[in-house]
Amino acid sequence: MTMKVLGYAAQSAEVPLAPFEFIRRSPRPDDVVIEVMYCGVCHSDLHQARNDWGFSQYPLVPGHEVVGRVASVGSNVTKFKPGDYAGIGCMVDSCRTCHPCQEGLEQYCEEGNIQTYNGVDRHDHQPTYGGYSQAIVASEDFVLKMPQGMDLKGAAPLLCAGITTWSPLRHWNVGKGSKVAVVGLGGLGHMALKLANAMGAEVTLFTRSASKEADARRLGAHHIVLSTDDAQMASVHNQFDLIIDTVPYAHDINPYMPTLTLDGTLVYVGLLGSIEPPVSTLPLILGRRSVAGSCIGGIKETQEMLDFCGEHGIVSDIEMVNIADINEAYERMLKSDVKYRFVIDMASLKA
Ligand SMILES: NC(=O)c1ccc[n+]([C@@H]2O[C@H](COP(=O)([O-])OP(=O)(O)OC[C@H]3O[C@@H](n4cnc5c(N)ncnc54)[C@H](OP(=O)(O)O)[C@@H]3O)[C@@H](O)[C@H]2O)c1
Numbered sequence: 001m002t003m004k005v006l007g008y009a010a011q012s013a014e015v016p017l018a019p020f021e022f023i024r025r026s027p028r029p030d031d032v033v034i035e036v037m038y039c040g041v042c043h044s045d046l047h048q049a050r051n052d053w054g055f056s057q058y059p060l061v062p063g064h065e066v067v068g069r070v071a072s073v074g075s076n077v078t079k080f081k082p083g084d085y086a087g088i089g090c091m092v093d094s095c096r097t098c099h100p101c102q103e104g105l106e107q108y109c110e111e112g113n114i115q116t117y118n119g120v121d122r123h124d125h126q127p128t129y130g131g132y133s134q135a136i137v138a139s140e141d142f143v144l145k146m147p148q149g150m151d152l153k154g155a156a157p158l159l160c161a162g163i164t165t166w167s168p169l170r171h172w173n174v175g176k177g178s179k180v181a182v183v184g185l186g187g188l189g190h191m192a193l194k195l196a197n198a199m200g201a202e203v204t205l206f207t208r209s210a211s212k213e214a215d216a217r218r219l220g221a222h223h224i225v226l227s228t229d230d231a232q233m234a235s236v237h238n239q240f241d242l243i244i245d246t247v248p249y250a251h252d253i254n255p256y257m258p259t260l261t262l263d264g265t266l267v268y269v270g271l272l273g274s275i276e277p278p279v280s281t282l283p284l285i286l287g288r289r290s291v292a293g294s295c296i297g298g299i300k301e302t303q304e305m306l307d308f309c310g311e312h313g314i315v316s317d318i319e320m321v322n323i324a325d326i327n328e329a330y331e332r333m334l335k336s337d338v339k340y341r342f343v344i345d346m347a348s349l350k351a
């Protein structure tokens, strides 16, 4: 049986999000139907609602930090039963057969992963709609188990902000003795501080916002560097094994490159687009340094991250909002005025 649900959608790049009624598909044998309880608000939601990246399809129902209660399951589902708490992140399907998919790196599927929203379902070719809605339907292979006892509101942002910072930390083997820096203290940045600290690294925050210093220390930073202060930037040359750059917009990374150690890597997770202004190759050549990128994380590593957070008592620092206030939340996010992730209480979405 298909299901009529209410959500919030952008109808074009120019208009605010507003209530939108649509149909969720009839569950397939491997599908899980989830009543959405909480949905985190990612800067990617704003980028896509406003077509910043140029590939938005409307109507667009954002939301890929989804936590809820399983309402029903298809006949072949084995991992979930009604009443379980479950999560959905940034993708809901992939080809499942290519090399990256076989390796559990579905985000790098050679045919493209199917995004939770602003995607097209591989089977019925219908648009995918995200978690700013009453319910969501997805294959159990792309649904995460929420650890027992975890605060579900604070857990929602782990499904994107958490995994997007966890994955590069793991890929570049961060652990005890590593020196990690994070650029930008927003949703992704604050999770990077918490996770890198819990992995045993020495953690530095680069920020434009001096007012965030006390919070940064509480969230796990051992050092804070004001990126607008040249003397402070020069004082940390040759330090970092890994820099995770979470800034959503083009910005000059030249001052960051000499702060990497020999063989150090600056990994972009924020900017989707051209690096501007141009980057000098001098620090790359003289220090065998790299500039890299990283996309969310695979399903297996997302579950590992959730379980790690469960064991270490890590969730996101959140501000709860009603869905009717989503457009105002976007404006505040644009001003870096959020501590440190908005989460929508989906109970506020009334038919
Ligand atoms: N790679 C992936 O798979 C992936 C996954 C999720 C999100 N993303 C992207 O990651 C980016 C960050 O998302 P988010 O939700 O963490 O955003 P956010 O909460 O808005 O945080 C971004 C932070 O970057 C800093 N910043 C903002 N504008 C800046 C500018 N013009 N110059 C320098 N610094 C600036 C601010 O920190 P300070 O005030 O501390 O300077 C801000 O708090 C977005 O572009 C999002 O689309 C990518």
Ligand SMILES: [Zn+2]
Pocket: 042, 043, 044, 045, 064, 090, 160, 161
């Ligand atoms: Zn996101």
Ligand SMILES: [Zn+2]
Pocket: 094, 095, 096, 097, 098, 099, 100, 101, 106, 108, 109, 110, 111, 112
């Ligand atoms: Zn694939």
